[in-house]
Structure formats: structure tokens, C-alpha cells
Amino acid sequence: MIKRTSRNNLLEHQFYQDIMKKINTIPVILTFALILSLWLNLNARARLDASIAGQSVQTDSIKRYQSTLNGIAMFRDFEARSNGLKIDKKVAVVNLEGVTIPFSEIIDSNIRILKFSESNCSDCTQQNFQRVLDMMDAEMPDNLFLLGEFSNLRKVRIFTQMFELKWPVYYLPSSLDLPIDVIDEPYFFEVDESFTCSNFQIAASESTELVKSYLRALASKNN
Missing domain, CATH: 3.40.30.10 (Glutaredoxin)
Known part of the structure; x- marks a missing residue:
């Protein structure tokens, strides 16, 4: 009877230890999940910023090209008038x-x-x-x-x-x-x-x- 009680106590102790280990791993998992989420968000933001920057450069290039064409057209007008x-x-x-x-x-x-x-x-x-x-x-x-x-x-x-x-x-x-x-x-x-x-x-x-x-x-x- 004593041996059975001791065995039960040992099993209960082991059970509680397993529970505590699982509980202790929860903050680690949550922290990892949070870091992963932040990294994914930053990565997505970086790709978005790069895309916006690329579009901005392309827009600026088009504007400069259009400005050049407008300038040349104006010059041609004054050349023709002279x-x-x-x-x-x-x-x-x-x-x-x-x-x-x-x-x-x-x-x-x-x-x-x-x-x-x-x-x-x-x-x-x-x-x-x-x-x-x-x-x-x-x-x-x-x-x-x-x-x-x-x-x-x-x-x-x-x-x-x-x-x-x-x-x-x-x-x-x-x-x-x-x-x-x-x-x-x-x-x-x-x-x-x-x-x-x-x-x-x-x-x-x-x-x-x-x-x-x-x-x-x-x-x-x-x-």
C-alpha cells in the first residue's frame, strides 16, 4: 500500500513537472511568435517601401522626360519664328x-x-x-x-x-x-x-x- 502511494506521488510529481515545463514554454513560444510577426511585418513594409520608391523614381523619370520634350518643343517654336x-x-x-x-x-x-x-x-x-x-x-x-x-x-x-x-x-x-x-x-x-x-x-x-x-x-x- 505504501509502495503504491509512493508510486502515485511520483507520477503526480512527474505530471506537475511536465505541466510546468509546458507552461514555461508558452512565453517562449509567444515571444518567438511575436518576433516572427514583427519580422514579417517589417519585411512586408520594406517591400512596400521599395515598390513605392521604385514607382516614385519612375514617375520622376517620366516627368523629367516630359519636361525635356516640352522644352524642346518650345525651343523649336522660337527657332521657327526666327x-x-x-x-x-x-x-x-x-x-x-x-x-x-x-x-x-x-x-x-x-x-x-x-x-x-x-x-x-x-x-x-x-x-x-x-x-x-x-x-x-x-x-x-x-x-x-x-x-x-x-x-x-x-x-x-x-x-x-x-x-x-x-x-x-x-x-x-x-x-x-x-x-x-x-x-x-x-x-x-x-x-x-x-x-x-x-x-x-x-x-x-x-x-x-x-x-x-x-x-x-x-x-x-x-x-
Whole structure:
């Protein structure tokens, strides 16, 4: 009888120990479940954020592309409106020696002109012109002149020395009053002996590849 009671007590003790072990494992399981749930939520949030970021980048890219197209379309409008117009015969330029020359005297045939205007920011002016030079690269058309619309001749001289320009440079004291001058960007164009302007190309950052193609076409005319 005593042995049976002792055995029962032992079984009860073992039973309670098993129960306590199971009870003790419940917080561990709950903690693990909580950690797993948090990890899954964070992982899902990370994927969602990555998806949103990707969509945002794609949207920004589309907006930039659309902005570029709109800019080029606007440039084309001003190029077309200036095409065929004539420069006023009263326009005069100043060479780097300070001599005022009628515009007619620098036109002995069909010439190409890069019209470049000074901006209020000197660093911006330099960066803009360097951008144009980068566009030109090795494509240097014949008969290319630079008309610099600056506040004074001294700045044109400094500008010419800074970029070590070897092609003809003239100071333009006033605007040519062409529709394209409304656009605050450098531009290329051609002028014939009758002062008629044609073949305009605005050299803006949005139209870099167009400018390169334009200059290659001009260079091919030289051959």
C-alpha cells in the first residue's frame, strides 16, 4: 500500500513537472511568435517601401522626360519664328581691339554664328559656355563666329582668354532683336549676305544630342 502511494506521488510529481515545463514554454513560444510577426511585418513594409520608391523614381523619370520634350518643343517654336528674318543693317559689332565694325563687313559669304549672352551669375556663364564647348567637341564648323552679348568689351576679352578661343569673337553691344532672343540660352544660326537668318539651333542642356547632330551636319557641309 505504501509502495503504491509512493508510486502515485511520483507520477503526480512527474505530471506537475511536465505541466510546468509546458507552461514555461508558452512565453517562449509567444515571444518567438511575436518576433516572427514583427519580422514579417517589417519585411512586408520594406517591400512596400521599395515598390513605392521604385514607382516614385519612375514617375520622376517620366516627368523629367516630359519636361525635356516640352522644352524642346518650345525651343523649336522660337527657332521657327526666327527663321527667315533679317538682321537690321544698322547692327554693328566690336572686335577685340575695340574697333566698331558694321555687321555687313564680317559677312563675306554664308557664315555660322554662335550667339552667347552673359548671365547675372558669372559661374553660370562659364558653366553654360563650357557645356556648349562640350557639345561642339571635335565638330567645329567652318566660318563660325562668336557674338558675345556682354555688358562690356572687357568681359568679352576676359571670356575669350579664359576659354582660349581661337575663332573670331565679337562683342555685341545690343540684342539682335530676334524672337529667339527671348530664350535665355545660347544658340547657333546661319546668316547669308542678305542678312537673312536660318538654320537655328538652341544649345540648351535639354537638346544636347540635337546640337551634336546639328553640328555634325554643319561640319559635313565643309567637306
